[in-house]
Amino acid sequence: MAIMATIKIRAGFLPIEIANYFRESTSSKGLHLIKHILHVEESSVDVKSTILAKCIPQASINKDPYRVEITLTPERKIEDGHCNCVARISGQCKHVAALAHYVNRERTVSGTDSAQQWQKPSEFRQSLYPKGETIEELFHLPPAEPPSYSSDLSEADDFLKI
Numbered sequence: 649m650a651i652m653a654t655i656k657i658r659a660g661f662l663p664i665e666i667a668n669y670f671r672e673s674t675s676s677k678g679l680h681l682i683k684h685i686l687h688v689e690e691s692s693v694d695v696k697s698t699i700l701a702k703c704i705p706q707a708s709i710n711k712d713p714y715r716v717e718i719t720l721t722p723e724r725k726i727e728d729g730h731c732n733c734v735a736r737i738s739g740q741c742k743h744v745a746a747l748a749h750y751v752n753r754e755r756t757v758s759g760t761d762s763a764q765q766w767q768k769p770s771e772f773r774q775s776l777y778p779k780g781e782t783i784e785e786l787f788h789l790p791p792a793e794p795p796s797y798s799s800d801l802s803e804a805d806d807f808l809k810i
């Protein structure tokens with residue numbers, strides 16, 4: 649009897665084929681819930697994968713998160729979904745849809761680079777400009793009183809939000 653190793657990953661997920669698993673409206677609601685998805689973990693045994701996650705309820709962030717699960721076929725199509733929310737529509741609720749979209753957009757949703765930028769906004773801002781130069785020197789502006797970085801920094805903020 650062969651012993652199959654279980655491989656668990658929490659990042660770098662391969663895309664999954666969502667196809668027509670969800671209703672169109674549910675799928676687009678799920679897209680808006682991508683940032684409510686937490687603790688994503690994919691367990692693979694041989695070629696079969698199960699993705700587990702939590703989804704913070706949209707209406708009340710104080711409620712317990714829903715437990716969301718997606719089972720994949722070896723071709724990474726959605727075979728089955730589960731969620732303990734009240735919708736109970738055979739695991740095809742917006743929370744399961746949110747997890748499916750999360751997996752496919754993981755790099756843009758929680759990419760390591762952007763996470764680090766959020767944790768260290770000041771360092772990131774500094775990196776936007778050559779070291780040792782103030783913004784005034786860089787743009788050949790006369791020194792203002794008080795220093796008016798505000799418009800430049802708000803552009804940096806907008807950049808961070810993308």
Ligand SMILES: [Zn+2]
Pocket residue numbers: 714731732733734735741742743744
């Ligand atoms: Zn649900």
